[in-house]
Amino acid sequence: MAVVAITKERQGGETRVAATPDSIRKLIAMGLKVRIESGAGEGASIPDAEYVAAGATIAKGAAFTIKDADLLFKVRAPDAAEIAALKKGTIVAALLNPHMDRNSLDALAKSGAVGIAMEFVPRISRAQSMDALSSQANLAGYRAVIEGAQAYGRAMPMMMTAAGTVAAAKVFVMGVGVAGLQAIATARRLGAVVTATDVRPATKEQVESLGAKFIAVEDDEFKNAQTAGGYAKEMSQDYQAKQAALVSEHIKKQDIVITTALIPGRPAPRLVNAAQVASMKPGSILVDLAVEQGGNVEGVKLNQTVVTPNGATILGHANLPGRIAADASSLYAKNLVNLSALLISKEGAVSPDWTDEILVGAVVCTGGKVTHPALAGGAAAPAAAKPAAVAKAKAKAKAPAAKKPPTKKG
Numbered sequence: 001m002a003v004v005a006i007t008k009e010r011q012g013g014e015t016r017v018a019a020t021p022d023s024i025r026k027l028i029a030m031g032l033k034v035r036i037e038s039g040a041g042e043g044a045s046i047p048d049a050e051y052v053a054a055g056a057t058i059a060k061g062a063a064f065t066i067k068d069a070d071l072l073f074k075v076r077a078p079d080a081a082e083i084a085a086l087k088k089g090t091i092v093a094a095l096l097n098p099h100m101d102r103n104s105l106d107a108l109a110k111s112g113a114v115g116i117a118m119e120f121v122p123r124i125s126r127a128q129s130m131d132a133l134s135s136q137a138n139l140a141g142y143r144a145v146i147e148g149a150q151a152y153g154r155a156m157p158m159m160m161t162a163a164g165t166v167a168a169a170k171v172f173v174m175g176v177g178v179a180g181l182q183a184i185a186t187a188r189r190l191g192a193v194v195t196a197t198d199v200r201p202a203t204k205e206q207v208e209s210l211g212a213k214f215i216a217v218e219d220d221e222f223k224n225a226q227t228a229g230g231y232a233k234e235m236s237q238d239y240q241a242k243q244a245a246l247v248s249e250h251i252k253k254q255d256i257v258i259t260t261a262l263i264p265g266r267p268a269p270r271l272v273n274a275a276q277v278a279s280m281k282p283g284s285i286l287v288d289l290a291v292e293q294g295g296n297v298e299g300v301k302l303n304q305t306v307v308t309p310n311g312a313t314i315l316g317h318a319n320l321p322g323r324i325a326a327d328a329s330s331l332y333a334k335n336l337v338n339l340s341a342l343l344i345s346k347e348g349a350v351s352p353d354w355t356d357e358i359l360v361g362a363v364v365c366t367g368g369k370v371t372h373p374a375l376a377g378g379a380a381a382p383a384a385a386k387p388a389a390v391a392k393a394k395a396k397a398k399a400p401a402a403k404k405p406p407t408k409k410g
Contacts, residue, residue, distance in 0.1 A: 002350045004340075005069035007037040007062045011076045013303075013318060015043030015325035016332060018073040018094070021054035023333035028055045030340060031348015037065040044325040066090075070350045071343065072113075073336050075329075077104040088112035091343060091350065093336060095119055095132060098364050098375055099265035100293070105375070109365035118335065119264070120372065122361040129338040130358065134178045135331040140289055140320040141182030141260065145171070147320070148256040148287045149190060151305075151313055157191020168193045170253060173212070174271045174296065175260035176203040179289055183258050184210045192256070197247065199235070200226050215250055217242045252279045259296035260289045265374070271296040282311030291316040 004027060006019040017040050019027075024034050034056040038048055048058050059065040066072060066085040074094035078086075083104075086092070093116040098105045108115045118132040128134070148171070149156050158168035171187040173180050176198035184207060187194045194212035196203075201223055204214040216222055221239050235243070251257060251272065257280075259271050268290035277286065277299060288300045297314055299306055306314040321328035342359060345351035352359060364372040 001031065001033045001348055002070040002344065003033045003035055003068060004071040004073060005035050005037075005066045006040055006073050007065050007078070007082060008040045009043070009075050010079050010082075013322065014076055015319075015322045016075045016329045017041045017044045017046065017325075018075050018329075018333060018336060019051070019056075020044075020046060020330050020333045021050045022330070023337045024051060024054040024056045026337045027340060030344050031346075032071075032340075032344065033057070035059050035065050035069065037062055041329075043322075044329040046326075046329070071340075075332060077101055078108065079104075080107065083107050083111050083113070086111050086113050089114065091116065091352075093118060093339060095136075096364060098370075098372070102375075105365060105370060109368060109370045112368055113365070114363060115365040116339070116359070116362045117364045117372075118332075118339075118362070120362045120364060120374070121335075121339070122358055124357070127358045130335050132332055132335040135335055136321040136328060137178040137260075138182045139324050139328050139331070141179035141258075142186045143320040143323050144179070144258050144260075144287045144289055145183050145186040145190065145256075147315055147317060147323075148258060148285045151285045151315060152256055153283050154255070156187075169255040170195070171256045171258065172196070172215070172250060172254040173258045173260065174198075174247075176200070176207055177260060179260040180258075181206060181210065183260065184212045187256075187258075188212065195250065195254075202226055215246065217246055248276050248279065251276045252281075254280065254284065256285045256287070257297075258287045258289070261296050262290050262293060267294040268296050270298060272298060274298045277308055277312055277314070278310050280310065280312040284312045286312065286314045288314065288316055289320065292318050 019036060027034050036051050036056045036058055038058050038060050052058060062082050063085045066082060068087060069090060072090055072092045077094055077096045078092060089112060091114045092108060096105060096115060096117040098117050121127050121130045123131060152169060154169060155166050156169045159166040169192045171192040171194045173183045173196040176196050184194050184196055188211050195215050196207045196212050197215040207214045221236060225235060261269050261271055263269060286297050288295045288297045290296045291300050291302050300314050300316045302316050303318050304316050342356055343350060343352045364370060364375060
């Protein structure tokens with residue numbers, strides 16, 4: 001019987017856990033034995049007793065938890081001690097942050113483990129249930145509004161009382177991805193007047209469907225600013241200047257600004273400059289979801305609250321999903337359970353089809369090397385496998401000697 005291990009998260013401030021009692025029951029139903037480090041669920045309010053009731057075994061310490069495990073599920077990348085406890089060929093699935101934490105990735109590769117970066121799960125229809133970036137960004141967008149509302153010294157909805165009327169807060173969301181859309185929906189539920197902007201024209205309809213107003217210079221260039229694949233085209237300097245002027249005028253009037261723009265493997269783009277921050281009203285709030293990659297707002301500081309000379313407040317909270325640890329853990333654990341269906345045979349053996357497009361996209365290291373083409377020094381992506389090659393790969397995967405994926409070749 002294959003063993004999956006879940007250990008405590010040791011990165012500072014991480015409250016999530018990679019398994020819940022519900023996910024454990026599903027893993028056991030797949031034929032797996034589940035071993036959890038004592039105290040792993042404390043940050044998400046899950047005591048050891050609930051894991052035991054679900055059928056898991058509790059172990060003391062990371063080394064005993066990981067020993068002889070075939071799979072290791074985590075939220076963040078394993079630390080040095082955890083990597084040292086891995087046996088060769090163990091499959092490690094986590095939010096490995098491979099672009100920003102290359103040292104941990106190199107150490108994981110050197111150990112002989114197979115690293116699956118949950119961030120790299122392809123965004124295709126059949127992988128939606130495994131998309132950890134989306135599940136966590138959804139909660140981050142919600143929490144960003146809650147944090148902004150808490151810091152804002154006024155009410156969010158319009159209130160009409162005998163003593164007078166309280167105006168609704170004005171919320172501006174910059175970046176309309178998963179987090180941005182949830183931020184719009186949450187701010188609307190709280191009664192705010194919501195506007196949003198994005199460089200992709202297709203997002204206008206999404207924004208308006210949630211009851212918010214779209215802010216952009218909607219000229220001919222903007223209408224053709226998206227490729228057939230759904231990506232934004234680079235805009236002309238003239239358009240960028242016009243859009244910046246529009247946004248600058250809009251920001252002056254806002255009570256809460258939420259920024260959500262992230263680019264994998266690169267510093268976060270600057271959306272709000274110092275002059276725009278300085279133009280905001282005293283008591284206004286900026287919530288920067290991209291702070292861990294440098295931030296969208298000039299002047300933001302990681303895990304700090306910055307009050308500017310003009311009285312605006314910039315919130316730089318890291319790991320917003322971790323501030324809703326129970327729900328974030330539940331969604332992430334479900335992502336891992338769904339991924340496990342690609343890794344485990346009907347008999348409960350570790351038997352992945354390494355030619356599956358989801359695993360091809362998500363595996364970042366194997367055979368002692370970092371192999372993903374998106375990472376520096378990675379090999380080129382493999383060509384699409386022919387049916388015979390797929391059959392051969394499946395046959396090998398069922399054999400005892402084939403517990404690790406083949407190294408990707410150019």
